[in-house]
Amino acid sequence: MKNKLAKFHLIALPTILAGIVGHFSSLTKFQRAYQIELPADWGFWLRFSTLSVLKKQLRFLQKHDHWDQAALKIYLKQIQPAFVKQVSVFQRLAESFEQTQQVGSEVYTQMYVGSQLKAKKKLRLVLRQLGAVVDDHGFLQLLGTHEFARNLVPHAVFYTAFRADVWQAYPGKAGLNRDALGQRLHLFRSWIDLQNIRYIRQNYTGSTDFAKLQKYATTAKIPLDLTTSAAFHNRSAQVFRYPQNMKVQISAANTAASSNFNNARMAEFIIDLDTRNFVSEWDAYCFESDGRVDSDPQHYSKKQLYQIANTESFNYGIPKGQQHDLPAKDHTHYYLDVKHPFDPQVRQLATQAFRSPQVVTIGGPYADLIKRLPDLVSWQKIPVSQRNAVYQEYLRFCAKTGSVPGYGGFLEQR
Structure with a gap:
């Protein structure tokens, strides 16, 4: 038996050594091809193991x-x-x-x-890695091997780079309506919103979501923008009385380090004016055991549909607001975010049940109450029983002057 083992070892050893030498030779070629520099004092096995893992x-x-x-x-x-x-x-x-x-x-x-890679291929690559698939109810499910990084902040460089690629891949009036990838990119915005909301809630303390958001903005030195219209986030099932929610976008102005990127008014949060908490579709959706979102519109109550209808929405384009930092011909927000492909069925049902009011500048009953942080404090001081009458006075002022200064600005000007 010992003789047989010795004979086997004599036969196998050269083969094993040849295999190691051959593998190391391929690793050396790999090292040269990618110009990998390893310390000169590294031994054979450390070099071998490191290059093997890298390859x-x-x-x-x-x-x-x-x-x-x-x-x-x-x-x-x-x-x-x-x-x-x-x-x-x-x-x-x-x-x-x-x-x-x-x-x-x-x-x-x-x-x-x-x-x-070209812009479209990069966008497609991200969705493929996340396993982005549109289900039978038109809802984008993420079923892939990848996930969002837990420390991915709302003003992250990745988002600005992704946004820039959307601009490059989808220029012009057709926006995301051009193809199936555009449809998935539109639906993908909701998942970015979920990551942003989770990040704020999990990483900052405060009695309300808005307090946490303010801490994030202060820590990151990111200015908040409250100037863009929140009409699409004040949908109502009854006759519209006065705004219930305000919109906060990050960043108020572009703070991106690279001249190729722009993060102005990119991430978006909708705040309930009474509770100061987020209004979000993700507080309504139910997750199934396999990680999918229950996208059947018939499974959601009217209260949940309100959240879905008035939810936040990540912006590929740049909303104008009152910042005056965009050329007059810039319509990226309209083409990429407003004039978008189909929503999932559950949101279609929600927006049919809850309609957005027309803005005051075209004769409608809606005017933003909050344009600056002091506006929120001023408005919350008004008793609920008096708010409708006070709002009607504010609305008449906006219609007469052709401006929407926010409630605090109205008090200063009247």
Whole structure:
């Protein structure tokens, strides 16, 4: 028996060694192709193991996640500094690769921005990785291997880069109505809203959602915008009396570091004027055990449909508001966000049950009450029993002057 084992080892050992040498040779070629620099004092097995892991990671990122060579090189570049510290190299490799599976993480964003894929292919790549599929009720479900990074902030570079690619891929009046990808991109806005709401609620303290949002804005040094119309977020099933909600957008002006990006009035939050909490479709939707959203419109109550009808909406285009920072011919918000493809059936039902009022500038009964933060304080001081009469006085002032100054501005001017 011992003789047989010895004979086997004599036969197998050269084969094993040849396999190792052949594999190392392929790793050396891989190292040269991607210009990977490893410390000169690294031993054979450390070099062998590191290159083996890297090669497997890049093969996965290319074949499974569909990244291009430019993005792969960005991935390698951000790992390179870890090679100086031998102890942490494998931990860094694992952490960096994990970030490639988290949309909007630091590593993922670097790869997305650095990718040389055309805009439409990049947009499609993100939706594919998230497993974006439109179900039988017209609702976009995310069923993929990737997920949003938990630390993805509402003003993130990833969002501004994604937004810029939407502009490039869908210029002109047709907007997102041009093709099936545009339809999915429209529906995808809701999932960005969910990430933004979760981030604010989970990372900041405060007695209300608005208090948490203000803390986020202060910490991130992001100015809030309250000047864009909230008419589409004050839908009512009865005769319209006065606004119940206000709109807050981030950032009030562009704060993006790159001249290629613009994050002005991108993320959006709808605030109930009484509770100061978010009004959001995601507080109405029910998740099933497999992670899908129950998208059957018949499963939702009238109270839930109110939330769905008046929900927030991430902006691919730039709403104008009263910031005066856009050229007169800029209509990206209208073409990409307002004149959009079909909503899911549940939201179609909600917006049929709850109608948005016409604005005062065209003879309607709606005028924003909140244009500045002091407006909210002034309005909340008015007893509920008097609000309808006070609002009618404010509405007449807006119609007469042709301006909508907010309730506090009205008190100053009358």
